[in-house]
Structure formats: C-alpha cells, structure tokens
Amino acid sequence: MEAEAEWYFQEPITRQPAGPWTITQMRTRWQRDQINGLTPVWRNGMPSWRPIAELPELKEALREAVEEERPPKRRRTLEEVPITHTYTSDEGQLYMAAAFCEQFGLRCPVIMAPMAGSSPVALASAVASGGGMGACGVLAMSPEQIAGWAAGFRAAGGGPLQMNTWVPDPPPARDADHEQRVRDFLGRFGPAVPSAAGDAQPQNFDLQMEAMIEAEPAAISSIMGVFPEQWVRRLQRRGIRWLAVATTVREAQAAEAAGADAIVAQGMEAGGHRGAFRAERAESELVGLFALVPAIAEAVKVPVIATGGIGDPKTAAAALVLGASAVQVGTALLRCPEAKLNEHWAEALAQRPWPEDTAATRAFSGRLGRSLRTAYVQAAEAPDAPRPAPYPVQRGLTKPMLRCSFAGPGEDAERRHLGGHGDGLGGPGGAAGARPPGQGGCGGHLEWGEGDP
C-alpha cells in the first residue's frame, strides 16, 4: 500500500476534508495522535467516508507501524498548547477544551462516566453520537460480555468510547465470625444471606484488560490505583489512551508518572465508588472538587477531566474555569431515556434529593462509595452495626438483599441507590435526549443494576 498520496481524512472538530496523504504520511499523523481509529477517511473508489477502524487493511498498516516504530507514547502536554494556562483568558479555557476534544475526537468536552451495571449501549451510543465520549463500566462483565457490548456499540454507530475496570486490591483478609455478624445484620433488610455469599469472586482483571484492548476504545480508564506497567505499555502500543481516576493530588502525580494520558479528578461529590488508591484512606482523604481540580491542574501537565457534582452546563463551565479540559458526567445521564431505567427508578431520580441526603458509605461493596442515605445506609452507619466486610466480600454478602428489591418503588428500591451530588438535569450538550428537567436541583443518584460491583 506504499503508493501515491491517495488518502483524504476529516479534520477533528471541523470535519473539513484534508489530504491527499501517502500511507507514510498517515503513519506519521497516527504516531502523533493526530488521527486515530475513529478518524473518517476516504480515497477514490470508496462510496463514502469511513472510520479507519473499519478499514482492516489500512488499520493494520498503521498499527504495524505503531507496534514496531513507535517510541513510548508521546503525551500531549499543556506546555505544548500555545496559551497561558490561566483563568483570566476565556480563550485559554476554550482552547484547552478544544485541544482535548481534538485529541479524543470529540465535538464537546463531555465524557460519560463508566458506570458499571448502568452503561447500556444505547446510552453510550447516544453520548458518542452527540459529540461526547461514551462509556462502559465492565467491572462485572466477562470478556465475552465485553466483546459483545463493544460489537453492539459499533453496530449502533460507534464513536469515541471509554471503558473501565477496577485495579484489583490485594486479597481481602477474611473473618468468618465478623462475616456472620454482617450476614445477620443484612438479613434484617432482605433474605437470609448464604454462608458462601462472601466467597464471590470478581471478574479476572487481566482477561478484562485483554478484552477491552481488543475492543479498541479511544480510552481505557483506571480507578482504585494505577495500571501495572505491562498494561500501560500495551495501551501505548495500541494507541489507546489511559485516563487515570485520582481523588488526591498525590494520586494524580503518581498516575502521571506512570504514564497516564489524562487525570480524571474525582471530587468527593461523585456518586458510585471513590477511586482512592489505598482503600483505607478513602474516608480521611475526601477532597471537594472545587479544591481538587485547581490543585491537580497545577500539579500535573496532562489534561484534567473533572468529575463529581457535574450535571448541567453551569457546573461544566465552572469546572473548566477551575482548570479542567473536560468533564465526566454520571448520575445526571441516568434520566435520559437511553439509560433505560425502569419507570419507578426514573421517577425516584426525578425527586432529586439535596447533597446532604447522600452519604459516603462502605455498606454496599466494602469499598467507599456515595449513596443516598437510605434506611439501610443509616442502619449500617449506626454505632452498633457491624462494620462492612472488605471488598469484594461485602459486595457478595449484600447481593441477596439488593436482588430482592429490584422491581418496585419505595423503601425496598431505595436500598439500591448509590449516587452523587450531581445535578439531575443533564445530558451532554443535549446529546442524549434528557427528560424534561425541573427547576434544577442537586442530588441525582445512580442505581447499581444487575452487574453492580
């Protein structure tokens, strides 16, 4: 294929055609992150523009070049952006966001949060086709399920995509007596908990990583730690960006040093699980997004994605003012019809409690997460309640209780709700067809579905 200049491609953002290029020129652009699998290309004889990822011959030619020739992945840093990184320049903020969009093939700097159990293809696809980045939280999915999800996403139109799983903790210390107390306690809120419930094993991390890489998303994100070095190299060789969730400045610095392409700064407002690298520090190192984003933006050179409490254009704008290049939205997307929540749950979301109605709790999985302060959470916080078992033991133990209340509204259903401080209005720039919002409000919350962690 090393022939004349014949390839045309579309510029990111503007979608203007450019070219023609030779394969060698394409390789150079690929190595510089200026084009990727999502870039639409065309040459004489093709009926229409198609993304590189759908042209096996071309993709292989470019990928070979990368696998063989590419130096350790070049990070595009803010230093290379010809603007001053300061709030005083509106142009500067917009340029940072635009540079981020260009790097990831987005039309707006909005990323769907990878909510395990709550990222159906339809929702990710709606976000991606709206110009943002779709997401899939694969935590509870087998490699086959991951491949199936990815195939469904491509069939639905594909586009920019983030996939995510947890970096494993060391094996938990088991304590049969304590687990018995937890089982007895949980039996007050659901059926009796079988003694083997705590033995439930999470999916195999390495197999999940293989499956995600084969799916070729634009990005794979880490949470609860940094990816081991061999996986970082694999991602780099395949041209997949690594987004690293950090809950403190030092975690962000560690992730950057390990090769992360961007930091997802997770404020204490975020729903779902906290990304603390060391589980035991999760409570004592809670940092609000308002302080975390400017501090991380100062401490690292890679772009910062803000998450936690962002659910409408106002909060997204504030995050950019604080120094973020993009925002990640979770809870607020769940009211979109594409999230396919059941009717009862969608209505519960619409009630939108205040931020103080949520609580940081280990009661669901053993890892700290943010949840509505339901009757179960309150009981679990009481001094006489047994402290939750470590992850994933607690997750296994709570499964019978959570399963038993999946159908309906009311107190039973409320037990299931993990959720953040985010405003429940959203939809990324109108991408995902949000339900008509009310007067605004804080405290959307997300449900952990069948595949909950």
Place this chain on the structure above:
Amino acid sequence: MEAEAEWYFQEPITRQPAGPWTITQMRTRWQRDQINGLTPVWRNGMPSWRPIAELPELKEALREAVEEERPPKRRRTLEEVPITHTYTSDEGQLYMAAAFCEQFGLRCPVIMAPMAGSSPVALASAVASGGGMGACGVLAMSPEQIAGWAAGFRAAGGGPLQMNTWVPDPPPARDADHEQRVRDFLGRFGPAVPSAAGDAQPQNFDLQMEAMIEAEPAAISSIMGVFPEQWVRRLQRRGIRWLAVATTVREAQAAEAAGADAIVAQGMEAGGHRGAFRAERAESELVGLFALVPAIAEAVKVPVIATGGIGDPKTAAAALVLGASAVQVGTALLRCPEAKLNEHWAEALAQRPWPEDTAATRAFSGRLGRSLRTAYVQAAEAPDAPRPAPYPVQRGLTKPMLRCSFAGPGEDAERRHLGGHGDGLGGPGGAAGARPPGQGGCGGHLEWGEGDP
C-alpha cells in the same frame, strides 16, 4: 432637622454625588436599604464627606425612623434583579455580583472571613479599603474588646464590615473519667493539663451580640445555627444585615425562613470550624462547595456567598459561575502582611500543602474543623485515642498544649494549624497587598491565635 433638601450622598459603587435630599427622603432611602451607616454624606458647611455613622444627629434621626416606622425588613431577592439567574449569561453573573456589591457598599464581591483570633484591625481595614468587606471574628472577645476593635477599625478608615460569633450549643454533657483520659492524651503533646481546664467558659453570647450591634457593622453573621428571633428583630431594626453560614441546603432554607439576608454557603473545603447547625451531624453531612453553591442558589431567594477553597481570582470566578453573588476568603488572606503573622508561621503558610494534607477533626475544640493533618491530629484520629470532649470542654483542655508552642516553627508550631483547602495566593482584588505568590497551589491554612476558640 426637618428642613429643606440639603443632604448630598455618594452613590454606591460609582461614588458619584447625588442629592440634595430632605431628611424625609433620606429616611425613605434608609428604609429601602439604599443608604446605610457607611454611606458618605455631605451638606453645606461640612469640610468633607463623612459616613452617616459618624454624624450622630443624622444617624439618630434616621434610626428613629427605622425603629418606629420600619416594617419587617425587606429582603432584596434575586427575583427583583431584572436578569435571568443562569450561567449562560455572563452579564447575569456580573449583575448579581454588582447588585450584591451595591447592597453592601462594596467595590468587589469579596468578603474577608471572620477568623476568630486571626482578624486584626489592619487586615480587616486593608480588605475594606480595597473595596471588599472586612471582618472580625469576636468569638473569644469580651464586649469591651469588641468595642475597642471596632473603634480601631473606624480610626483606621472604617468601611464595610462583618462581625461574627457562634450561636451557642446546649451545655455540654460532662464526663470526668473521659476528660481525664483526654487530659492524659494531651499531656503527651504539651504540659500536664490542669483538671479545671475543661471548665473554661466561652464568652457570653448575648453580651457579644449587644456589643456587635453597638459597633454597627454592615453585617453580623451567624454560624452553628440561626440567631434567636429577638436578635433577628434587633438586627433588622438597626439596619444590620444578617449573613447566615450554612453547610447544607436545609440549613440554608432554615436560615432564610428565619430572616437571613444572605447565605454563606460553606463547602467542606473550608478551613477553621464547620458551621453545622447540629454538631453531631457535622461529619456525616460534609458537602463539597461545587455541589453546595448551585443547590443553595436554587433553594433560596437571598444572595449566596461561597466560601471554602476560594483563594484566587480563578476560584472566585468559578464560584460566581456556580451561582454565588460574592465570595468569602479566609486562609488565603493570612499571607498578607496586614495579617501580621509571625515570620515562622508566614513561612509555614508558604509551603502550601495539598488538600489531602488537611483533615476534618474535632481534636482542637470539640467542634468539627479543618486542620492540617499534623502529628497531633493523626494521633487524635487513631482508634486508641480518646474521642475529643464536646465544645467548649475540649477547647479548654487543649489550650495548655496550644499555648506552649506559640513561638517557633516545626512540629510544635504545626499542632496549632487549623486550615482549609483554599489556594494560598490571594488578597481581594489586590486589596490587601499579598506576599508575592508562588506558582499557585492548594492548602493554605490558618492559625488560631491567642484568642482561638
């Protein structure tokens, strides 16, 4: 004095002269909050403009009118501001901030935090003369000290001023055995703690309120609850605004219902003490500023002042984007020369640790506050440490330890530092002559001086 139109006054913000007015016209303006004790006035024969507060005859005439005729204080609500309350309009945000400035006689929407023990006249005065609102935290001051401080402030030029004290908690439950354990524990960090140390009494709240009202600041702020109704009426009759600190949406709603003129939304990032109305809920209802400001702005009609994590123009701008009409700055002001910190302490401030280096702790006073995670704080958080006694018992018990380490740098000095997540750059719009900043950074922290609570 009911003579011809003879009084001229200066317009807020622009400082343009207007008039002449009769006393009756002045009274109408006074009742409408269009002028107040800080408004400069002049009439034929006076050598220069002087604030109304310094003209006893005029002040009495206006105040009588207010005491007698004034209906329950009229709050200026956002509904009366002829703009849409939405982030999409930059003009809208600026208008909200400008309306707030006009209402309080400010040139920039920046309010000094009333840091008990750390609000010297020089600092408050620098902030006020720079166009912001100065502050005095009177918590540990006697009525005489309050009057003296106010006289000093007026002598230094006066200007917009906030004063603050804590709404008292119910008397604490005492436990001699437990206090003994706390005393033993504290003895590891300082001199032996006398058995009477826990008996220390706070200043009398009612006398402090009287003294503050006599000082006629533009505003008196509440924290740890709402002011009792009789004090609210007194403030209203005297034309003193009530700023109510709230840490949750429901606290903000309660304060508005009780007559607060503005809500100070205190994010979990804030240094010093948390304003939780119910002490026992302070830990479980920590809300980040990023979620708190938009939620409160939606829930109340009075203006919202954001505080916690704000220390430079970037964070101030982000707070306005989130829906605040003004910002309150604490930690970041302490590096100004006017704060008169000792050399060692000023250098310690310049180290600016990351947000995760601070911790929410009751170890200093028994009330939850944010502090550097020093060796003492870490020891107090350990599972084997006795939990802190209730306020004000713990405050009394820790005093010997804190006093013993006032002079120098190092570990001893570090024990004293309560502090927030705020960026240590600041100074309100350059008002207070900040020391040359470094490259930015998060984690300024404040010291509780001799008068610490």
